[in-house]
Amino acid sequence: MFNFTGEERKVILFLAIVALCGSGINFLAKRYAPVKSFICPGEQPLKVNLNQADEAELEAVPGIGKKLARRIIDYRKANTRFLLVDQLQEIRGLGGKKFFRIKDFFSVE
Numbered sequence: 646m647f648n649f650t651g652e653e654r655k656v657i658l659f660l661a662i663v664a665l666c667g668s669g670i671n672f673l674a675k676r677y678a679p680v681k682s683f684i685c686p687g688e689q690p691l692k693v694n695l696n697q698a699d700e701a702e703l704e705a706v707p708g709i710g711k712k713l714a715r716r717i718i719d720y721r722k723a724n725t726r727f728l729l730v731d732q733l734q735e736i737r738g739l740g741g742k743k744f745f746r747i748k749d750f751f752s753v754e
Contacts (some may be wrong), residue, residue, distance in 0.1 A: 692752035695727040706750045713738055727753045 649657065693702050695717065703714035716736050721727060730751045733739045739747075 691750075693750055694754050695730065695733070695751050696721065696753060706747055708743060708747050729753060 693706055698717075700711070700714045700718060703709050703717055704711060709717075713736070716738065717733070720732075720736050724732075727733075730748055730753055733748065733751065734744050
């Protein structure tokens, strides 16, 4: 069907490998990209007080949806209040990498 010379086969193989590598790098870059905040350079992010925030304020934080906001409020009700921001790690869905991406958006007062 296709009668490629040895040199043409090498070029096609090279291009296929470059395309696959580029796709892999693009995928990894999107997957592990840091959370982008809407903050001007040099400006401190607004901090959400974990002990006073309602569901809407919690959902405004990048990475927090309805379910996580609800879990944060339920945890606060069950434990009276947050003493440390690190207590967020005790909430299902907020451990590991996600916690480290969002912890700077919260305060405890």
